[in-house]
Amino acid sequence: MIALAILVVAAFLLFVITLWKRRSPAHLREIPAFTKLTHAVGLSIEDGKRLHVSLGHGSLLDARGGSALAGLALLRSVAERTSVSDMPSVASAGDAALGLLTQDTLQAGYQAAGVEDAYVHTMGRVTGLTPFSYAAGAMQIPQNENVSTNIIIGHVSSEAGLMTDAAERNNIKLIGASDNLAGQSVLFVNTEDPLIGEELFAAGAYLNSDPTHAASLTVQDIFRWLIILALLGGAAAKFVGVL
Amino acid sequence: MRVFTAVIAIAVGVLVLLGYFLPQAVSSQIILLDWAIILAGAAALVGILNLVNVHADKIRRRAKDGIYSAVLIIGLFATFVFALVLKPQNAYVQAFVLKGIIIPVEASLMGLLAVSLLYAAVRLLRRRSDVMSIVFIVTAGLLFLGSATLPFGDVPLIGTLVRPWVTQIWALGGARGILIGVALGTLTTGLRVLFGVDRPYGGN
Numbered sequence: 093m094i095a096l097a098i099l100v101v102a103a104f105l106l107f108v109i110t111l112w113k114r115r116s117p118a119h120l121r122e123i124p125a126f127t128k129l130t131h132a133v134g135l136s137i138e139d140g141k142r143l144h145v146s147l148g149h150g151s152l153l154d155a156r157g158g159s160a161l162a163g164l165a166l167l168r169s170v171a172e173r174t175s176v177s178d179m180p181s182v183a184s185a186g187d188a189a190l191g192l193l194t195q196d197t198l199q200a201g202y203q204a205a206g207v208e209d210a211y212v213h214t215m216g217r218v219t220g221l222t223p224f225s226y227a228a229g230a231m232q233i234p235q236n237e238n239v240s241t242n243i244i245i246g247h248v249s250s251e252a253g254l255m256t257d258a259a260e261r262n263n264i265k266l267i268g269a270s271d272n273l274a275g276q277s278v279l280f281v282n283t284e285d286p287l288i289g290e291e292l293f294a295a296g297a298y299l300n301s302d303p304t305h306a307a308s309l310t311v312q313d314i315f316r317w318l319i320i321l322a323l324l325g326g327a328a329a330k331f332v333g334v335l
Numbered sequence: 336m337r338v339f340t341a342v343i344a345i346a347v348g349v350l351v352l353l354g355y356f357l358p359q360a361v362s363s364q365i366i367l368l369d370w371a372i373i374l375a376g377a378a379a380l381v382g383i384l385n386l387v388n389v390h391a392d393k394i395r396r397r398a399k400d401g402i403y404s405a406v407l408i409i410g411l412f413a414t415f416v417f418a419l420v421l422k423p424q425n426a427y428v429q430a431f432v433l434k435g436i437i438i439p440v441e442a443s444l445m446g447l448l449a450v451s452l453l454y455a456a457v458r459l460l461r462r463r464s465d466v467m468s469i470v471f472i473v474t475a476g477l478l479f480l481g482s483a484t485l486p487f488g489d490v491p492l493i494g495t496l497v498r499p500w501v502t503q504i505w506a507l508g509g510a511r512g513i514l515i516g517v518a519l520g521t522l523t524t525g526l527r528v529l530f531g532v533d534r535p536y537g538g539n
Contacts, residue, residue, distance in 0.1 A: 158521025
């Protein structure tokens with residue numbers, strides 16, 4: 093019952109706040125990693141280099157699908173912006189269904205940019221179906237395909253260390269976010285501007301002017317404050333002996 | 336066509352979601368999830384074909400490190416034929432492919448990862464010398480000291496007091512906070528897909 097209530101309230105808030113954000117555009121706080129990402133997208137076109145978006149190995153059939161969908165939202169923006177480049181972006185996935193969606197998302201980005209003919213289906217790749225085989229396959233792309241920035245966004249665990257090491261050795265800029273705690277700690281030590289926790293899900297809002305993305309950040313903030321108040325209230329109630 | 340795709344995706348998403356809250360929708364939820372599992376299996380085949388396609392293209396173009404692509408394709412087909420002839424449950428297939436190649440290779444990658452992570456931790460202060468990096472390094476060092484098997488036994492206080500205090504209070508609290516944030520992000524991302532704002536299944 094609580095889960096249903098949370099879902100209904102979240103859906104209602106998302107709808108209302110989206111309408112509100114359409115009238116007054118959102119002012120997002122600066123997150124250095126996303127500022128660098130925006131620059132990296134522009135620079136990759138000027139330098140004639142690629143971006144590599146690693147979407148991790150999150151399955152869409154379980155809870156890890158959320159980070160995969162957030163990664164796809166970012167990929168959609170990146171694909172649209174870099175599709176006109178001589179060196180278009182490539183994306184890798186460690187789950188077969190996610191690989192199919194990667195190709196579909198890239199194609200949608202090309203369609204939106206009006207260059208659908210330039211789309212090649214091998215730009216979206218499945219590099220392996222286990223965490224380490226995925227990492228082993230994905231770490232080859234920055235080494236061999238003239239990549240300027242590697243964006244790791246999705247469900248990756250400690251195997252992300254292999255990918256970050258490959259990027260470091262080839263002087264490739266790295267932006268990384270994971271929903272996995274081990275993955276986050278690996279990315280924390282390997283990136284200049286780490287993205288922690290829910291910042292992974294903010295990527296769409298920072299690259300996309302769609303009000304729904306900004307509204308979803310506001311909904312997250314509202315729920316976060318409600319949870320904080322509930323935790324403090326629960327602790328206080330326990331302290332005074334009510335609970 | 337795009338609208339049709341979106342309508343099907345949203346309807347299926349809503350039906351699966353309703354299955355968690357309404358007993359009447361459970362049967363349709365199970366059917367849809369079974370279909371999703373079958374489709375995921377078919378997607379695995381497509382994924383393998385994609386993998387072969389990418390690496391065959393690298394061999395054709397005589398790309399740098401194309402030899403590894405050749406090894407991958409030969410290994411893939413050899414495993415496929417081997418398991419097709421002897422069946423995947425065969426003891427020789429298990430011993431040779433799984434225990435002889437896949438597990439040792441992944442274990443060696445894990446060993447390589449330990450070295451690269453240690454190296455990354457050493458470089459952390461050079462890359463980003465701020466308070467959080469110092470806290471990270473000091474905490475990691477204390478936890479290593481507290482959990483390492485040393486010839487003279489546990490380090491006094493660190494193994495018995497500091498390590499449990501850091502892992503069970505600070506780290507656990509932080510991890511829960513991060514996971515709550517991830518759960519909220521997953522919730523709103525899922526709602527965006529249900530509303531048809533994000534359409535990873537094609538279309539603009």
